[in-house]
Amino acid sequence: MPTGPARVLVADDEDDIRALVCLAVRRAGCTVVAEAADGPRALTAARTDPPDLAVLDVSMPGATGLEVCAALRAAPATAAVRVLLLSAGASPDDVAGGLAAGADDYLAKPFSVAGLVARVRELTSGATA
Amino acid sequence: MTTTDDVRTATPEVELERLRAENAALLAQMQHRDGELEVATRMLQARAQTMTSVIDAVTEQSIIGTDVDGVIRVWNPGAEKLLGLPRADVVRRRSITDFHLPEELEAAGGGLAALVRAAQEHGSDVRDWTYLAAGGEELTVSVAVTPRTDDTGAHAGWNFVGTDMTEVRATERMKDQFVSLISHELRTPLSSILGYLELVLDDPDQPLTDEQRQYLGTVERNAQRLLRLVGDLLFTAQVDAGRFSLQPEDVDLAAVVRAAEETARVTAATAGVELVVDVPDGGLPVRGDAVRLGQASDNLVANAVKFTPRGGRVTLTLRAAWRTADGTVVPEEQPDAVPVARLAVTDTGIGIPAGEQAQLFARFFRASTARRNAVPGVGLGLAITKAITTAHGGTLELDSAEGRGTTFTLTLPR
Structure with a gap:
């Protein structure tokens, strides 16, 4: 079992939002092991060094967060990575689509930083044990 | 016509003459009929021609x-x-x-x-x-x-x-896509604005002065307003495109109404408007989409507060009722009457002129009293509330008198 802070991958094509997410992840007591600004790079990073949690923006260039999530689930090495999707689309259909792609949780933008911190803590609580 | 008696009694000459005359009469009759037939045929042809030319045109x-x-x-x-x-x-x-x-x-x-x-x-x-x-x-x-x-x-x-309708429908789809795209593009910078504002406002290591807190509070309030506007625009586009669906569950409408009061409480207090809530103690369950019903109630309450001058009052009354076969809503159970829930939001505000009440639920429509009194808004709230009500199989009615106030009554099946 890995020990120490949970390892988190953060992917969002908006620099400002990505920085905000990274800050929330650190506030949750986790380490940001990789940052990606598009879908393919997020997938490569996750495959190279599988994190405990991937926080993925839904609409990213190259591959959407949903596609990255499905690809992670499909490969045995990354199937156990927990996934938190962030999306500007917050309709129930969007949420259903996210959960259907295998995401563990879904957060609508704009999110509150405190709310994101809480979700990250919750999703990584098993990893640090 | 000839009879057997005539044939027996008449001489051949007379008989011949009579037959000739009869022949001539029959011929004339036939020619007349022929003429009639020709007229009828021409008329029918003309009529068919008219039909064909209309269809062909x-x-x-x-x-x-x-x-x-x-x-x-x-x-x-x-x-x-x-x-x-x-x-x-x-x-x-x-x-x-x-x-x-x-x-x-x-x-x-x-x-x-x-x-x-x-x-x-x-x-x-x-x-x-x-x-x-x-x-x-x-x-x-x-x-x-x-x-x-x-x-x-x-x-x-x-x-x-x-x-x-190929082009019309394609245009509608484009409009829908455009609104979705714009909404996404607007929401992204708003996410940054609100996120970083939260960091500044809630930083325990660097507390703000009261003045700074007040200024940033104004920034946050306006960012939230922009966000709501984007959400409303997106929602109306979805209603237009028929992409709006409900997530039905059991909802306590009394809790929804209390939450709407809570949301409007600060604004009402600031505006000097008294908010009164009167809901059944035991709650009032309906089948519906909790988020959308909350949005509808919020819109009605926010509107009532917005249009009520200082010193006025907004009353939220929720009651169980029954709708009879002829559409009347009665407070007591009756045979064949359908159970409904009734939310009345009554204000002592500026009212809506009678001539404008029919247009009130149209998108972007704003009453002259709203414009005259410089009440802010774009005219989406009631259109959205109406769409939500209709999607729930309910009705939204209003009763208003200029200068005296308005009551919106939302009736939902339960």
Whole structure:
């Protein structure tokens, strides 16, 4: 079992939002092991060094967060990575689509930083044990 | 006419003369009838000509007539233009179903029956169908279907009058996509603004002065306002595009109303408006979408507060009631009456002029009293509230007098 802070991958094509997410992840007591600004790079990073949690923006260039999530689930090495999707689309259909792609949780933008911190803590609580 | 007696008694000469006269009379009668027949034939031809010329003059609508089996008998130039085949190739040779997208027809039950079922039941039917043109092109066509009768009044087939909606529907889709795109593009910077504001406002290591906190509070309030506007625009676009769906669950409407009061409490206090809530103690469950019902209640309460001058009062009354067969809502249970929930939001505000009340639920409509009194808003709230109510199978009514106040009554099935 890995020990120490949970390892988190953060992917969002908006620099400002990505920085905000990274800050929330650190506030949750986790380490940001990789940052990606598009879908393919997020997938490569996750495959190279599988994190405990991937926080993925839904609409990213190259591959959407949903596609990255499905690809992670499909490969045995990354199937156990927990996934938190962030999306500007917050309709129930969007949420259903996210959960259907295998995401563990879904957060609508704009999110509150405190709310994101809480979700990250919750999703990584098993990893640090 | 001759009788046997006449033949026996008359001399041959007289008889011959009589026969000649009779012959002449019959001839004259025949010529007269012939003339009448000619007039009738000309009239019928003229009438048929008028019908054909009218049908042929229609080039922007397809008029297709079929027999009871769907075999095409009438094919106007509009149909030629729309579907790319001349009349001679189609009449008596093809069926109306040949020009429909097979999958769509199959999904509706298949065959001619799928096309005419609603018209058979209701006398006519108008809806979008996908036509397949000769070149394989798919067209979105609004088709009016009506039964056709022959000269004896017997059912002879069907009429299909189509209007090409391909471009109209494509424009609607583009509008929907445009609004979605803009909403996403607006939401992204707003996410940054609100996120970083939260960091600054809630930083325990670097507390803000009261003044700084107040300024940033204003920034946050306005960012939230922009966000709501984006959400409202997106929502109305979804309603337009028919992409708006409810997530039904058991909802306590009393809790929804109390939450709406809580949301409006600060604004009401600042505006000097008293908020009174009167809901059943034991709650009032309805079947509905909690988020959307919350949005509808919030809109009604926020509106009431917004349009009520200082010193006024807004009352939220929720009651269980019953709707009788004639549509009247009564407070006591009655046989055959359907149980409903009734939320009345009453204000002592500026009111809505009677002449404008019919337009009130239209998107972007703003009452003259709202504009005159510089009450902020864009005119989406009531349109959205109405759409939510309708989607729940409910009704939204208003009763207003200028200068005295307004009551909006939302009635939902329970």
